[in-house]
Amino acid sequence: MNQKIKILYFSATGTTEKIVSGIADKLSENMAVKVSDIIDFTLPSNRSEPLLFSESDVVIIGVPVYAGRVPNVLLNYLKAIKGNGAFAIAVVVYGNRNYDDALVELKDILESGKFKVIAGGAFIGEHSFSETLAKNRPDEKDMTIASDFADEIYEKVFNQKIFKPIIVKGNSPYRNYYRPINKDGIPVDIRRVKPKTNGNCTGCKLCVKVCPMGSIDSDDTSRLNGICIKCGACIKKCPVQAKYYDDEDYLRHKKELEIEFKERKEPELFI
Numbered sequence: 001m002n003q004k005i006k007i008l009y010f011s012a013t014g015t016t017e018k019i020v021s022g023i024a025d026k027l028s029e030n031m032a033v034k035v036s037d038i039i040d041f042t043l044p045s046n047r048s049e050p051l052l053f054s055e056s057d058v059v060i061i062g063v064p065v066y067a068g069r070v071p072n073v074l075l076n077y078l079k080a081i082k083g084n085g086a087f088a089i090a091v092v093v094y095g096n097r098n099y100d101d102a103l104v105e106l107k108d109i110l111e112s113g114k115f116k117v118i119a120g121g122a123f124i125g126e127h128s129f130s131e132t133l134a135k136n137r138p139d140e141k142d143m144t145i146a147s148d149f150a151d152e153i154y155e156k157v158f159n160q161k162i163f164k165p166i167i168v169k170g171n172s173p174y175r176n177y178y179r180p181i182n183k184d185g186i187p188v189d190i191r192r193v194k195p196k197t198n199g200n201c202t203g204c205k206l207c208v209k210v211c212p213m214g215s216i217d218s219d220d221t222s223r224l225n226g227i228c229i230k231c232g233a234c235i236k237k238c239p240v241q242a243k244y245y246d247d248e249d250y251l252r253h254k255k256e257l258e259i260e261f262k263e264r265k266e267p268e269l270f271i
Contacts, residue, residue, distance in 0.1 A: 002056055002090060003031065003033065003056055003057065003058045003087070004017045004033065004037075004056055004057050004058065004098060005024055005027060005031065005033060005034070005035045005036060005057075005058050005060070006035070006036055006037040006038075006039065006053070006057055006058070006059045006060070007020050007024045007035060007037070007038050007039065007060045007061075007062075007172065008020075008039045008041065008051070008059055008060070008061045008062070008081075009019060009024040009039075009040060009042075009061070009062040009063070009091075009214070010040075010041055010042050010063050010064065010071070010074060011040070011062065011064070012042055012064070012128070012212050012231035012232060012233040013126070013128060013212070013231065013232050013233055013236050013237070015064070015093050015125025015126060015137070015138060016062040016063065016064050016091070016093040016125065016240050017040070017062070017136050018125075018143070018188040018193045019062060019093055019121075019123045019125070019138050019142070019143075019146055020060050020061075020062035020091055020093060021038075022138075022143050022146040022147060022150075023060050023089065023091065023121075023146050023147075023149060023150045023153075024060050024150075025147075025219075026146070026147040026150035026151065027060070027150040027153060029057070029135060030135065030150065030151065030154035030158075031154065031158060032227070033060075038091065039051065041077065042212045043210075043212060044212065044213065044214040045150045045214075046193055047074075047077045047228065050080035050081060051080075051082070051256055052081075052084065052186070053081070053082065053083050053084055053086035053115075054083045054084050054085070054086060055084065055085040055086060056086075057087070058086070058087045058089070059087065059089070059115070059134070059261035060088075060089045060091065061088055061089065061090055061091065061104070061110065062091035062092070062093060062107070063078075063091075063092055063093075063102075063106060064092070064093050064094070064125070064128070064228075064231070065092050065093065065094035065095070065100070065102040065240070066177075066229065067081070067177035067178040067179070068098060068099065068100025068101060068102060068175060068178040068225075069100065069101055069102050069105055069174065069175075069177055069178075070092075070106050070109065070175060071229065072104050072177075073213070073227075073229055075109070078106075078109050078110075078113075079109055079112070079113065079191065080113075081110075081113050082113055082114060083110065083114040083115030083116070084114055085114060085115075085116060086115055086116070087116050087118050087157070088110045088115035088116065088117045088118065089117075089119045089120070089121070089153065090103060090106045090107050090110055090117055090119070090120040090121070090168075091120070091121050091122075091123065092121075092122050093122075093123045093124065093138075094122065094123075094124060094125070094135075095124070095125065095127025095128060095129070095130070095133055095134055095257070095261075096124050096127060096133055096134035096261050096262075096264070096265050097127075097178075097257060097261045098177055098178075099122040099268075100178065101170040101171050101174040101175050102122070102170075103120050103121075103122050103168045103169065103170055103270075104111050104168050104169065104170025104174070105170065105174055107122075107166070107168055107170075108121055108172075110267045111116045112249070116163065117165070117255075118153065118157050118163060118166065118168060118271070119149070119152075119153045119157070119269070119271045120166055120168045120269075120270040121144060121146075121149055121267060121268070121269045121270065122267060122268045122269075123138060123145075123146065124137050124138065124264075124265055124266070124267065125137050125138055126140065126206040127257065128230060128231050128232035128236075129230065129232065129250075129253075129254045129257065130254060130257065130258055131205075132258055132262075133235075133257055133258045133261060133262065134264075140245075144269060145266070145267050145269075146267075149169050149267075149269050149271075152269070152271050153165070153184035153271060155213070156271055157271075166270050166271060167270065168270045169268065173212070178217075180249065180252070180253035180256070182249050182252065183252065188249040188253075190223075190230070190247065190249055190250045190253065191227075193230070193245060193247040193249075193250045194224050194228045195224075195228060195234055195235060195243045195245055196222070196243070196244055196245065196246055197221060197242055197243060198241075198242055198243075198244060199242075200240040201221060201222070201240065201242035201243055202239075202240055202242075203221065204239065205218060205221060206237060206238065206239065207221055207233075207234035207237070207238060207242075207243060208221060210233040210234060210237050211233060211234055212229070212231055212233060213226050213227055213228070213229060214226060215227060215228060216234065230250075259269060
């Protein structure tokens, strides 16, 4: 077996990274080959050059779900990746609401880049808005499912040599991006909402380093010089809880998500 296993992910708070790495580790064990490349394209500096793969590559690609879709800020980068016949395992990670059309969208992007998509999975990670919605997920149960998923991929694809195109859940054309509503039932746009900084800030500038858009000002961390995608990195990784949101519509939406979608959802797999 001459395949090379490579992993590729966007993971602002580590949830997507954990799932993709778990799948890769077990597949690596089954195939008796090491993971040859780990490509973390979370930070803007790692999205500056398009990637090229080959027929000998098995690429596990993971992205978070934003508003039921692949994050639109990643579309140009993902569409520029050339698979050249490489096998791909498409993974999306969502915060226990719904992954809507994100998985089929990612699959379509990969296939348009000449990947052979042999499997797909929708997993759950702690919601980027919340510390209670899908708290601490992916957890042990999720990681067991990820490991079993890798076993199934190995058995059906690499052991039995069955390379059938997969069908995943989703719509074509894709649904519009999910939008929250305000107290009057009117859809609201929270894309312009930005995090605030309180007096706890020590100036460590960790938030500057982890922002996937490179938007936080390095001289004044309370300022944003670009967009905020509400990934949660600056809030969840701040050692002194200095970052927060105070927008009324955002907070209302966050609370609604925590109440309406508190029941545990399980990963969905397609091979």
